[in-house]
Amino acid sequence: MTEVYLSLVIGVLYAAGLYLMMCRNIAKFIIGLGLIGHGANLLIFTAAGLSTQRAPIVPEGVTIPVVPIVDPLPQALILTAIVIGFGLTAFVLALFLSAHEVEGTDDLEKMRSTDQ
Amino acid sequence: MNLLLPAPLLIPLLCATLSLLGRRAVGVQRFLAVAGCSLNLVVSACLLYAVDKDGIQVMQSGSWPAPFGISLVVDRLSAIMLVLSGLMGAAVAVFSLAAMDRHRPKFGFYFFYHTLLMGVNGSFLTGDLFNLYVWFEVMLMSSFALMSLGSERAQLEGGIKYVALNVLSTAFFLAALGVLYGMTGTLNMAHLATIVRSAGNQGMLTTVSLLFMVAFGIKSAAFPLFFWLPASYHTPPSPVSAIFAGLLTKVGVYALIRLFTLVFVTDAAFTHVILLAGAGLTMLTGVLGAAAQTEMRRILSFHIVSQVGYMIMGLGLLTPLALAGSVFYIVHHVIVKTNLFLVAGVIAFRTGTNELMALGGFVRTMPWLALFFLIPAMSLAGLPPLSGFFAKLMLIVASFREYSWVIAITALAVGFLTLYSMTKIWNEVFWKPMPPASSEAMAKVPWTVRDRVCLFSPIMALALCTVLIGICAEPLFGLSERAAGQLLNPDEYIRAVLEEAVRP
């Protein structure tokens, strides 16, 4: 059942993200990017399979983990993706700030000097 | 071997780190750029030699066995791509000695240049899909930074457009990765290849493969999502747009070739027809877009789009000759396109502009430059005996053999239209008399011997490559045929990666 809820959440995240990305305002655009990134992370988490097993940490005094454990790889993937997303968002924000400073506008429609 | 395989990653990383630490010493950074990139070229050439002689080379990083750790794999295609990236890296590094102003290196131009090359090389080296995603991001971050470094208005606008679609593409890539992992439980490409062939849910796999196609299609500027490229490539300084033009979209093409020959071949009747149709439309829209432009680098950017269509065309046909044609085309295109952007860079260096209206008369003022423009331009259009002729010939013969008349005729027509664009640049920039305003501007800019050496030596070297490939096409033809053979028989790749794991 959780899968269904999570799928709905992913759908809402993607829809909201795409809607915001189509706005003309850059700030909304960046929020949209973030939402889509979160949607993708949640998608990995859900698609890799949900389970209620133990965390994949080796307990004290043993050398191999005690089964059953959950698959740690999706979490590692998501962690990496979150880190990259963090860096990307920070960069896009900095780009936005300097564009705003130079252009004096946050409207994407007004930034057309590079395409005709 | 152990030192050679990760070297295309370690050399740029080390150079990047040292340029970061010595960020105030521009001279040191310039030395590092040229030395590091040349070393990289030598190492890549050694790798290509080793791979062609001894077969696929594999390194399991951290000694973790194959499906669990990250494998670095070099087959012939990867090795060819690595050599290309080494060659372009070195050529543009030399060019940047004169063409790059003094303040951008202080803000990290060379740092990001090296990390960009590291990202590109990493994408070619890795045998793991998620690792490919990480290298894509490394490459993207560095290219964002390079694109907006200097914060000029056009650069920032171009940067935003570039960022928007590329970030969207990585989001698609990530989502596709997630679904694929959920279905197969692995992300090692060789392991994926074995699982996908026996997987039950083929319909879902085709869907996922389309998601990958969209993600890499955006990256390689294929139809219909190519708009970011011509809107942004003409904005940064000329060395940056030259290295972008040479390498970035080709990483997307490489990823497409890798995935759609190794993993997603089970439904080729469907997926590869879509690729072929996309290739045709990409060629057409690119070349028609170029016809409407009046700025040199913008025309060339639209031609990148149309040329990407040729590379994907070979993949869409999926015959040995067509795939060999794609590989040959990539080699030809990377060399020629970088060369043309470098020529545009020299013109911008002398006159401060690339607008066709403001230029003219270069055939009299700089006859050598005119010659070095003519060679790659005619090669791009596919005139014999230059490299582009053989590249196009292979692809068109391959499509006639498959009775794909439409794509063959499209490819021929696009070749003619390319010739039209190149003659337009030739007439406007080289042939017509120069407007007086530009010749005054040109007289003011100093033109030292050092500038001439740094600007002309990479252009000459690349033009020489084009001519050599054209005159003696046989060695490269044989190499791309062997590379295509390796791509069409994935068993060798799979065995090399997965069996290495069993060996202690």
Next chain:
Amino acid sequence: MGSLILRKATRYLFPVIMMFSIYLLLRGHNEPGGGFVGGLAAASAFILNQLAFDVPSTKRLMNVDSLTLIGVGLLTALGSSVFTLLDGQPYFSSHWATIRITSDWHLSIGTPLIFDIGVYLVVLGVTLAILLSISNFRKSP
């Protein structure tokens, strides 16, 4: 952000957070933790300082440029695998050295730890570089 409470609290919290970040860094090999979270925790200490005081005082507190921090961190991470390369093993293979302190108490130091220290420095440097560059924007309207 001129709150007296925040300023006073920051003076005491700063060393505690820094120590916690190093604790996270060191326990990271077999338990949750590691260079990445450690670096983020350390960065959060500096951010707290910046919120309580201002950018110049944070820069004084850091004492080194954040870009230098990134460079040193990258070099450390790269250097951690020099041994393995010279040994002829694949890159990133781990090596361990055990130091005996008493008969039943010994300390294992390995290349993953050196790598983690590099990551710690890089993460700290990158986070601070981003935050400082963004907070510089606020001054120009």
